[in-house]
Amino acid sequence: MSDRYARQTVLPEVGAAGQAKLAAASVVVVGAGGLGCAVLPYLAAAGVGRLVIVDHDRVEESNLHRQPLYRMSDVGQLKAQAARAALLALNPALSIEAQAARLTAANAAACTQASVVVDAADSFAVTYVLSDACRDAGTPLVSASVVGLAGYVGAFCGTAPSYRAVFPEMPRTAANCASAGVLGSAVGVIGTLQAHLVLALLLEWQPPVLGRLLSIDFRTLRVGGFGFGAAAEPAGESLVFIAPAQVNAADIVIDLRSLAETPVSPFAAALRVAVETVEQAQLTLPRGPRIVLCCRSGVRAWRAARALQRQGHARLALVALGE
Numbered sequence: 001m002s003d004r005y006a007r008q009t010v011l012p013e014v015g016a017a018g019q020a021k022l023a024a025a026s027v028v029v030v031g032a033g034g035l036g037c038a039v040l041p042y043l044a045a046a047g048v049g050r051l052v053i054v055d056h057d058r059v060e061e062s063n064l065h066r067q068p069l070y071r072m073s074d075v076g077q078l079k080a081q082a083a084r085a086a087l088l089a090l091n092p093a094l095s096i097e098a099q100a101a102r103l104t105a106a107n108a109a110a111c112t113q114a115s116v117v118v119d120a121a122d123s124f125a126v127t128y129v130l131s132d133a134c135r136d137a138g139t140p141l142v143s144a145s146v147v148g149l150a151g152y153v154g155a156f157c158g159t160a161p162s163y164r165a166v167f168p169e170m171p172r173t174a175a176n177c178a179s180a181g182v183l184g185s186a187v188g189v190i191g192t193l194q195a196h197l198v199l200a201l202l203l204e205w206q207p208p209v210l211g212r213l214l215s216i217d218f219r220t221l222r223v224g225g226f227g228f229g230a231a232a233e234p235a236g237e238s239l240v241f242i243a244p245a246q247v248n249a250a251d252i253v254i255d256l257r258s259l260a261e262t263p264v265s266p267f268a269a270a271l272r273v274a275v276e277t278v279e280q281a282q283l284t285l286p287r288g289p290r291i292v293l294c295c296r297s298g299v300r301a302w303r304a305a306r307a308l309q310r311q312g313h314a315r316l317a318l319v320a321l322g323e
Helices: 002-009 013-022 034-046 079-090 122-138 186-200 274-278 299-310
Strands: 026-030 050-054 093-099 117-118 142-146 149-156 212-217 223-228 252-255 291-295 318-319
Touching: 002 013, 002 050, 002 122, 013 299, 026 034, 026 212, 034 079, 034 186, 079 093, 117 122, 117 186, 122 149, 122 318, 142 186, 142 212, 149 274, 186 212, 212 318, 274 291, 274 299
Parallel strands: 026 050, 026 117, 050 093, 117 142, 252 291, 291 318
Antiparallel strands: 142 149, 149 212, 212 223
């Protein structure tokens, strides 16, 4: 065996058999931003045989304080491709695929054809889409998020409850790195914890990490967490995200973004309505057609959908249009 892995194969929890498991494994990492830039090098360095990187974004200079996988020369390049090049320079023996695409409900199922899926996108909509797909496929999902000086990481699906079982509701508002800020070291710690959970899953350590969540407040150094192995999947009809291409002409489309936020909607016939208008029942809509609610992150769409459910509407779908 190569000296490359000598320091980890000497561990009884890894050994030659464990290293062979890693070499035979495949991991899909959705998101090559702050979390992905911590997850990916450690999985590559550990010898995970096949890595698939899914990210539609390009490297910006403002990324570099928390995404050290990239260099100034990568600014403007697709993150998936720049990450692939950096990882192959680290470990050229691996199979690494770059998919420069946005994760949506249309392509999520393909991502579950792996040993483990990593949710490093830091997007509520992506998390729910991936969790639904991984739950249906029985594929473990390691999901994490960091905003400001706090973050969490958890292992869902597979033989454990889904993210939706633990968090059946979105928050009413959602900060992101641009609005709330984020410290690069905090992202790095959570991202390396994600990589650690992935390796624990691939090496089949006991007790299993599935059904566990760890949270860290980096300002106070408080560490929390809980097990959710007994969480029940939500009853009734779930609010699901669909891809923009899955919207059809018979749908009633409501774009919840303001004209100042987005002057032109990608859906020409969309109604432009504020989420508060929907919540206050100031909008009259027919009962028959499906109602598709759109916003940037999915949070306003979720709020509006819950309001419409209370008003008696049943055929609902959500679209997160992203940046």
